[in-house]
Amino acid sequence: MWDYTDKVLELFYDxxxxxxxxxxxxxxxxxxxxxxxxxxxGDALRLHLKVEVxxxxxxxxxxxxxxxxxxxxxxxxxxxxxxxxxxxxALKVSNKEIAxxxxxxxxxxxxxxxMGQEALEAAIYNYRGIPLATHDDDDEGALVCSCFxxxxxxxxxxxxENQLTDAEQVTNYVKAGGGCGSCLANIDDIIxxxxxxSTAPTLNNxxxxxxxxxxxxxxxxxxxxxxxxxxxxxxxxxxxxxRPVLIADGGDVELYDVDGDxxxxxxxxxxxxxxxxxxxxxxxxxxxxxERVSKNLIVEAVEP
Ligand code: FES
Numbered sequence: 001m002w003d004y005t006d007k008v009l010e011l012f013y014d015x016x017x018x019x020x021x022x023x024x025x026x027x028x029x030x031x032x033x034x035x036x037x038x039x040x041x042g043d044a045l046r047l048h049l050k051v052e053v054x055x056x057x058x059x060x061x062x063x064x065x066x067x068x069x070x071x072x073x074x075x076x077x078x079x080x081x082x083x084x085x086x087x088x089x090a091l092k093v094s095n096k097e098i099a100x101x102x103x104x105x106x107x108x109x110x111x112x113x114x115m116g117q118e119a120l121e122a123a124i125y126n127y128r129g130i131p132l133a134t135h136d137d138d139d140e141g142a143l144v145c146s147c148f149x150x151x152x153x154x155x156x157x158x159x160x161e162n163q164l165t166d167a168e169q170v171t172n173y174v175k176a177g178g179g180c181g182s183c184l185a186n187i188d189d190i191i192x193x194x195x196x197x198s199t200a201p202t203l204n205n206x207x208x209x210x211x212x213x214x215x216x217x218x219x220x221x222x223x224x225x226x227x228x229x230x231x232x233x234x235x236x237x238x239x240x241x242x243r244p245v246l247i248a249d250g251g252d253v254e255l256y257d258v259d260g261d262x263x264x265x266x267x268x269x270x271x272x273x274x275x276x277x278x279x280x281x282x283x284x285x286x287x288x289x290x291e292r293v294s295k296n297l298i299v300e301a302v303e304p
Pocket of ligand 1: 144
């Protein structure tokens, strides 16, 4: 028998926010879904979000899961935690915070909290039209555990966020190493490398060597977008939030190129010849992209 906290048992016997969010015609509201796991592998979670488009706030969150006691309790906890948050705030919710909300989970069940965090990320990325990175296109890390399809970057992230110190813990959190076991030595190496990085000295502003704590600094900042994700999000914001306004005014804009933080666009129709096209760029496009994608973006018009 697992040693569950009272909160886990409460949310298992009386789960909050179970089920789907019904389709709605409400103006200014969009639904999004994120799905993780598969029924064939035992655990699966589908998370539904209702988002207020203008404010990016999560108005409602519900779940469907095919998992065990801790999967139901983790999913239920997650839905309670994210209601009222903006999407950016929700992206910072870690699996550790889900487990903490429950007063803790048995270590062998921590993968349920990880599944909740990943379903949340999948739902938000779906909402934003960002392709979710998989081990196939994740240039930050190669596939480490072929039995469970777990990449190096995922193992590094979970080790850092939960301050894990051995391969058995990694298996409890993301299942890697729990099959044939041939990847366990590689997992040990990744843990050692994370530990070395977290204590490696670096130079401060005065050129003096100081110890850094990567675990803490990475925990506090959300994962940056990859280039592919950034371009996809810029295109989506242009298509859904900028072009309709410009088209209504007799103009249009086309994404030409993205070079680092420089977004090059082609202004068309009335926008291209309009004397206020600089203001159009700054107000309608740059400010919008800074707000929705990254505050560092600079928009430049290129000649057709
Ligand atoms: S490769 Fe990781 S358990 Fe088999």
